Amino acid sequence: MALAGPRDAMVRVAILGLGSIGGSIALDLFRVHEVRGFDPDPASCAAAAAAGIPVCGTPEQALAGAELAVFCAPLGRLPALVEALAPHVDAGAIVTDVGGVKSPVVKAGRRLLPGAFVGGHPMAGSTGHGFVAARTGLFVDAPWALTPGGRDEQEAAARVRQVLAPTGARFFECDPESHDRAVAFTSHVPYLMSVAIARAARGARDEGLTEVSELVGPGFRDVTRLAMTPVQLGHDMAFENRDAVLAALAALRHQIAQAEILLQNDLESAFATWSEGAATWRAALSLPQ
Amino acid sequence: MALAGPRDAMVRVAILGLGSIGGSIALDLFRVHEVRGFDPDPASCAAAAAAGIPVCGTPEQALAGAELAVFCAPLGRLPALVEALAPHVDAGAIVTDVGGVKSPVVKAGRRLLPGAFVGGHPMAGSTGHGFVAARTGLFVDAPWALTPGGRDEQEAAARVRQVLAPTGARFFECDPESHDRAVAFTSHVPYLMSVAIARAARGARDEGLTEVSELVGPGFRDVTRLAMTPVQLGHDMAFENRDAVLAALAALRHQIAQAEILLQNDLESAFATWSEGAATWRAALSLPQ
Numbered sequence: 001m002a003l004a005g006p007r008d009a010m011v012r013v014a015i016l017g018l019g020s021i022g023g024s025i026a027l028d029l030f031r032v033h034e035v036r037g038f039d040p041d042p043a044s045c046a047a048a049a050a051a052g053i054p055v056c057g058t059p060e061q062a063l064a065g066a067e068l069a070v071f072c073a074p075l076g077r078l079p080a081l082v083e084a085l086a087p088h089v090d091a092g093a094i095v096t097d098v099g100g101v102k103s104p105v106v107k108a109g110r111r112l113l114p115g116a117f118v119g120g121h122p123m124a125g126s127t128g129h130g131f132v133a134a135r136t137g138l139f140v141d142a143p144w145a146l147t148p149g150g151r152d153e154q155e156a157a158a159r160v161r162q163v164l165a166p167t168g169a170r171f172f173e174c175d176p177e178s179h180d181r182a183v184a185f186t187s188h189v190p191y192l193m194s195v196a197i198a199r200a201a202r203g204a205r206d207e208g209l210t211e212v213s214e215l216v217g218p219g220f221r222d223v224t225r226l227a228m229t230p231v232q233l234g235h236d237m238a239f240e241n242r243d244a245v246l247a248a249l250a251a252l253r254h255q256i257a258q259a260e261i262l263l264q265n266d267l268e269s270a271f272a273t274w275s276e277g278a279a280t281w282r283a284a285l286s287l288p289q
Numbered sequence: 290m291a292l293a294g295p296r297d298a299m300v301r302v303a304i305l306g307l308g309s310i311g312g313s314i315a316l317d318l319f320r321v322h323e324v325r326g327f328d329p330d331p332a333s334c335a336a337a338a339a340a341g342i343p344v345c346g347t348p349e350q351a352l353a354g355a356e357l358a359v360f361c362a363p364l365g366r367l368p369a370l371v372e373a374l375a376p377h378v379d380a381g382a383i384v385t386d387v388g389g390v391k392s393p394v395v396k397a398g399r400r401l402l403p404g405a406f407v408g409g410h411p412m413a414g415s416t417g418h419g420f421v422a423a424r425t426g427l428f429v430d431a432p433w434a435l436t437p438g439g440r441d442e443q444e445a446a447a448r449v450r451q452v453l454a455p456t457g458a459r460f461f462e463c464d465p466e467s468h469d470r471a472v473a474f475t476s477h478v479p480y481l482m483s484v485a486i487a488r489a490a491r492g493a494r495d496e497g498l499t500e501v502s503e504l505v506g507p508g509f510r511d512v513t514r515l516a517m518t519p520v521q522l523g524h525d526m527a528f529e530n531r532d533a534v535l536a537a538l539a540a541l542r543h544q545i546a547q548a549e550i551l552l553q554n555d556l557e558s559a560f561a562t563w564s565e566g567a568a569t570w571r572a573a574l575s576l577p578q
Contacts, residue, residue: 123507209470217413222511238552242552
């Protein structure tokens with residue numbers, strides 16, 4: 001989409017938090033827009049500055065005059081960050097964030113901020129953290145949810161998409177509650193299952209089945225990668241979105257019970273139907289990379 | 290390990306089955322050894338021949354004079370293939386296979402073959418099939434289990450490792466029963482969980498939560514990749530190794546129940562311990578790539 005006029009101009013963007021997500025956004029934007037970054041961790045600030053990103057000494061300095069502010073604090077701290085920084089956000093500024101659970105921060109944003117708050121969730125990342133885990137192009141083809149509410153936020157969401165377009169993400173709008181219920185299935189329960197599989201395997205090893213540690217191929221590698229999610233982030237996903245996560249876990253338990261019944265009763269053709277339904281749907285999804 | 294003398298010489302290797310696994314083995318070996326391949330599928334034979342691999346018209350021709358025979362039929366058909374071809378295997382030949390469940394084929398091999406049978410299981414592969422899914426280097430750094438039994442098979446296993454060294458795999462010896470119990474945790478249950486997660490997500494979508502199909506990032510991609518395992522292979526893994534799979538599923542169910550209790554009762558620090566135990570162990574594993 002080619003746009004002409006003032007919307008093409010460079011805009012001032014504050015990025016509060018220069019870890020793997022905020023740092024990657026900054027790397028994608030700083031040659032296109034006037035980026036001002038901040039991070040409470042001096043090491044991430046120094047690394048970001050060394051990469052050419054303008055870094056401020058306080059979040060207030062980064063926010064001054066910004067048209068768009070991107071809050072990239074750890075998930076559990078986002079509502080408190082919105083509360084602390086709301087007085088320093090310009091009345092005309094749009095605020096967005098990158099947290100994996102949207103309802104709590106959207107409530108805080110709508111209540112406290114002077115202008116539009118558009119919840120955001122880029123579904124990419126690494127299991128590392130800090131600016132050292134940031135990289136250009138992290139979001140290419142990744143889904144990036146935006147959760148605008150009323151009319152003002154719809155317009156603000158269009159502006160957010162425009163300013164963040166250099167990330168190459170696939171933006172997708174939905175309401176915060178549907179987002180949270182959906183990511184319980186696509187992100188939070190996959191994380192918990194990844195931990196559960198690793199723990200079950202480790203438990204078998206601890207009981208003497210030492211072969212478990214050796215007989216690990218690419219399947220185990222992929223299925224358990226999310227188990228290396230930073231513990232704090234894993235905690236925040238599970239507890240900030242607890243009700244939706246418990247509902248999705250119950251649905252998963254039902255699927256496991258089905259698998260057990262099919263195996264115990266030698267229901268081979270029903271098993272084929274069971275597995276084929278997943279294979280077809282999964283193969284048709286539009287996924288990053 | 291540098292070896293001198295006749296063991297360095299080119300040996301005749303029969304590869305029966307030129308799909309993604311057998312084809313990849315043939316690609317790794319055919320410039321080092323005298324490979325003779327066979328596949329019941331004319332398309333895989335033609336593609337293998339076009340890649341430079343000598344292909345025979347019958348399995349008997351491929352076996353004639355072979356010092357090592359690698360049986361690469363689909364998992365569920367391996368015991369029957371051993372039975373059918375045993376009369377055509379030279380008395381001095383070593384036979385190995387590539388099936389993901391070892392006890393049934395090892396029993397068949399020991400009963401029927403004139404010489405040593407060393408069960409084998411390279412833990413690599415793709416979700417594609419046929420020679421088109423084969424590639425050079427597929428096994429580099431991947432674990433490759435060998436399950437020798439008595440003294441003859443120990444020597445035979447050393448020879449198998451030597452002949453298959455060009456694959457670059459990490460060979461690991463264990464008994465067939467321990468192998469099968471371990472891969473229930475590291476391969477078969479991960480496959481079933483991958484199907485179960487995809488099915489649970491699809492079920493939520495079918496009930497109206499359409500966001501599920503959009504909000505899928507790299508985590509969901511990796512956790513559900515195994516759901517695209519060919520249905521027949523998935524079936525064979527689950528049913529050929531049923532008892533071990535059911536035991537591993539029960540261990541996994543126990544982990545899920547723990548997660549639910551921790552969430553329902555707000556046991557945040559116990560949850561951190563629960564997830565950290567998985568993260569540490571997973572991060573220390575030696576995994577391919």
